[in-house]
Amino acid sequence: xxxxxxxxxxxxxxxxxxxxxxxxxxxxxxxxxxxxxxxxxxxxxxxxxxxxxxxxxxxxxxxxxxxxxxxxxxxxxxxxxxxxxxxxxxxxxxxxxxxxxxxxxxxxxxxxxxxxxxxxxxxxxxxxxxxxxxxxxxxxxxxxxxxxxxxxxxxxxxxxxxxxxxxxxxxxxxxxxxxxxxxxxxxxxxxxxxxxxxxxxxxxxxxxxxxxxxxxxxxxxxxxxxxxxxxxxxxxxxxxxxxxxxxxxxxxxxxxxxxxxxxxxxxxxxxxxxxxxxxxxxxxxxxxxxxxxxxxxxxxxxxxxxxxxxxxxxxxxxxxxxxxxxxxxxxxx
Amino acid sequence: xxxxxxxxxxxxxxxxxxxxxxxxxxxxxxxxxxxxxxxxxxxxxxxxxxxxxxxxxxxxxxxxxxxxxxxxxxxxxxxxxxxxxxxxxxxxxxxxxxxxxxxxxxxxxxxxxxxxxxxxxxxxxxxxxxxxxxxxxxxxxxxxxxxxxxxxxxxxxxxxxxxxxxxxxxxxxxxxxxxxxxxxxxxxxxxxxxxxxxxxxxxxxxxxxxxxxxxxxxxxxxxxxxxxxxxxxxxxxxxxxxxxxxxxxxxxxxxxxxxxxxxxxxxxxxxxxxxxxxxxxxxxxxxxxxxxxxxxxxxxxxxxxxxxxxxxxxxxxxxxxxxxxxxxxxxxxxxxxxxxxxxxxxxxxxxxxxxxxx
Numbered sequence: 001x002x003x004x005x006x007x008x009x010x011x012x013x014x015x016x017x018x019x020x021x022x023x024x025x026x027x028x029x030x031x032x033x034x035x036x037x038x039x040x041x042x043x044x045x046x047x048x049x050x051x052x053x054x055x056x057x058x059x060x061x062x063x064x065x066x067x068x069x070x071x072x073x074x075x076x077x078x079x080x081x082x083x084x085x086x087x088x089x090x091x092x093x094x095x096x097x098x099x100x101x102x103x104x105x106x107x108x109x110x111x112x113x114x115x116x117x118x119x120x121x122x123x124x125x126x127x128x129x130x131x132x133x134x135x136x137x138x139x140x141x142x143x144x145x146x147x148x149x150x151x152x153x154x155x156x157x158x159x160x161x162x163x164x165x166x167x168x169x170x171x172x173x174x175x176x177x178x179x180x181x182x183x184x185x186x187x188x189x190x191x192x193x194x195x196x197x198x199x200x201x202x203x204x205x206x207x208x209x210x211x212x213x214x215x216x217x218x219x220x221x222x223x224x225x226x227x228x229x230x231x232x233x234x235x236x237x238x239x240x241x242x243x244x245x246x247x248x249x250x251x252x253x254x255x256x257x258x259x260x261x262x263x264x265x266x267x268x269x270x271x272x273x274x275x276x277x278x279x280x281x282x283x284x285x286x287x288x289x290x291x292x293x294x295x296x297x298x299x300x301x302x303x304x305x306x307x308x309x310x311x312x313x314x315x316x317x318x319x320x321x322x323x324x325x326x327x328x329x330x331x332x333x
Numbered sequence: 334x335x336x337x338x339x340x341x342x343x344x345x346x347x348x349x350x351x352x353x354x355x356x357x358x359x360x361x362x363x364x365x366x367x368x369x370x371x372x373x374x375x376x377x378x379x380x381x382x383x384x385x386x387x388x389x390x391x392x393x394x395x396x397x398x399x400x401x402x403x404x405x406x407x408x409x410x411x412x413x414x415x416x417x418x419x420x421x422x423x424x425x426x427x428x429x430x431x432x433x434x435x436x437x438x439x440x441x442x443x444x445x446x447x448x449x450x451x452x453x454x455x456x457x458x459x460x461x462x463x464x465x466x467x468x469x470x471x472x473x474x475x476x477x478x479x480x481x482x483x484x485x486x487x488x489x490x491x492x493x494x495x496x497x498x499x500x501x502x503x504x505x506x507x508x509x510x511x512x513x514x515x516x517x518x519x520x521x522x523x524x525x526x527x528x529x530x531x532x533x534x535x536x537x538x539x540x541x542x543x544x545x546x547x548x549x550x551x552x553x554x555x556x557x558x559x560x561x562x563x564x565x566x567x568x569x570x571x572x573x574x575x576x577x578x579x580x581x582x583x584x585x586x587x588x589x590x591x592x593x594x595x596x597x598x599x600x601x602x603x604x605x606x607x608x609x610x611x612x613x614x615x616x617x618x619x620x621x622x623x624x625x626x627x628x629x630x631x632x633x634x635x636x637x638x639x640x641x642x643x644x645x646x647x648x649x650x651x652x653x654x655x656x657x658x659x660x661x662x663x664x665x666x667x668x669x670x671x672x673x674x675x676x677x678x679x680x681x682x683x684x685x686x687x688x689x690x691x
Contacts, residue, residue, distance in 0.1 A: 119666055119670060121409075123667075126659045129659030134655075137649070260471065300483065303479060307479050310468075311476060
């Protein structure tokens with residue numbers, strides 16, 4: 001028997017861990033692109049939104065650009081009237097994400113090779129704006145439900161199994177099934193990514209590019225191919241994150257704001273480290289939920305989740321500028 | 334033909350190092366001032382003031398401020414919206430606490446308060462750089478908006494959580510509040526913009542501006558040749574904050590009149606001002622004006638053409654605006670990283686030689 005307050009804190013922490021997994025999922029995409037090309041991709045969140053929007057659009061058989069077509073030609077098209085099964089649609093969306101990766105590489109970053117990192121960063125902000133408008137134009141901006149058969153709602157089993165821990169006011173830990181699924185998916189995804197990077201030819205080439213562009217070029221690795229590959233993989237990660245967040249809270253504009261949540265995660269974990277992204281995500285998820293529960297809601301008027309992660313990351317950076325797992329930054333004149 | 338320096342001799346060093354050394358340029362500058370101060374106030378109407386001119390003037394001040402930080406000193410900031418909110422709320426608290434003091438002083442003091450806050454958030458810049466710093470300034474953005482939302486003292490415990498600008502006068506003319514004349518709004522913003530432009534121009538070409546540029550180009554090298562990074566970076570943050578604070582104060586008191594912090598000073602505002610200086614030109618005072626004008630005019634133009642002209646609905650026009658703004662940012666970064674200001678410079682060079690380009 002534990003005191004109720006303690007058990008509630010544990011419950012908050014568990015939920016924080018689950019949220020942290022989702023943050024880590026977005027942060028992973030950032031790390032992949034940053035390692036391979038030195039681009040800090042602000043558009044990662046919008047890519048998640050775009051992936052989720054496209055998935056819903058294909059599944060429901062929406063006509064792309066229906067809004068624009070109707071405005072120009074005075075027609076009234078909106079749906080093809082078919083429903084595509086979830087698995088097939090996910091495959092189709094992956095094709096779209098690869099196409100997107102190619103376009104991004106071909107039309108934007110190929111022309112910006114050798115620019116300062118901060119210019120590349122601002123270009124990705126432009127890209128984020130473009131894709132936000134483009135996604136809305138293509139699939140309209142209504143809030144959509146994404147249902148690909150992931151179980152939802154609290155897990156009764158965990159609740160009943162843990163109810164004995166507390167007194168009569170405690171009914172067991174409430175944990176959303178969706179978040180459990182998301183955690184499992186995230187773990188599988190990370191294992192897949194690591195296996196891809198370690199054991200396949202393309203994965204090795206990817207790591208070589210991340211280590212040293214020129215050395216990789218000199219042994220015959222095609223940089224532009226690797227960059228398209230990396231953007232595709234990041235697009236795939238974004239799609240997974242988009243599906244999870246979309247299933248949780250609907251596919252809508254606010255989905256793109258998870259990118260803003262992933263930034264402090266990256267600062268904590270270090271921009272170049274995959275384990276860092278995961279640990280950082282968990283720290284931020286647990287930290288912000290616990291802070292809100294223990295200090296934010298009772299003393300500060302609530303809604304501290306908006307800034308807590310940033311403040312944590314900011315304080316952290318002052319003491320360790322490269323993040324938890326980041327490589328030491330060495331500067332030369 | 335129109336634009337040349339032949340016969341235009343400077344005989345003293347000050348004459349040679351002035352902002353507009355070419356006579357034609359100088360007269361053009363005076364002409365712009367005359368039109369802005371003596372002609373526009375008499376022909377301005379409410380639509381032009383509220384839709385175009387007043388937002389342009391206010392955003393131009395913010396863009397000058399951000400350009401000092403990003404364009405001259407190389408410290409990227411994504412906290413502009415939050416910093417404008419500091420100016421707005423400082424101005425509100427001053428206006429309601431000291432109703433007898435002139436609003437001019439309130440706005441200047443709000444700028445000073447914002448400068449202090451921005452310098453505080455600029456402290457991490459001594460340890461962290463590049464986009465680590467950009468992300469760190471996001472902390473300021475979210476924290477400040479939250480603060481003004483949650484702490485009731487800042488909005489004088491009003492039930493709606495909004496702040497409303499009380500009526501204030503300058504030389505007997507109303508400049509804030511709902512009954513203000515269009516020309517009065519325009520004039521007060523114009524005076525502050527002119528002041529900001531002249532101060533910023535002279536700061537950036539003086540020793541302080543050179544220190545900033547040295548830090549921007551390579552901070553370690555700058556330190557080795559004797560630029561103190563602490564004072565250079567923090568002065569850039571503070572001075573940038575001063576202008577951003579003034580623009581926030583004007584944005585609230587003169588332009589909007591009533592403000593809800595998350596809506597008026599959210600992260601979108603930070604990006605908007607950043608886009609202004611990217612499109613206008615990083616490291617150029619003229620670029621700040623050009624970028625502000627561009628980003629204010631673009632939505633108005635799109636709305637007039639698409640909604641007014643073609644009869645499309647506003648949601649569609651809004652989506653297209655996102656696409657166009659995003660694409661323009663990318664195009665400018667690829668094709669002309671120095672923005673509209675550089676295009677203007679190139680055009681001037683061409684005009685100087687025209688019609689005999691060889």
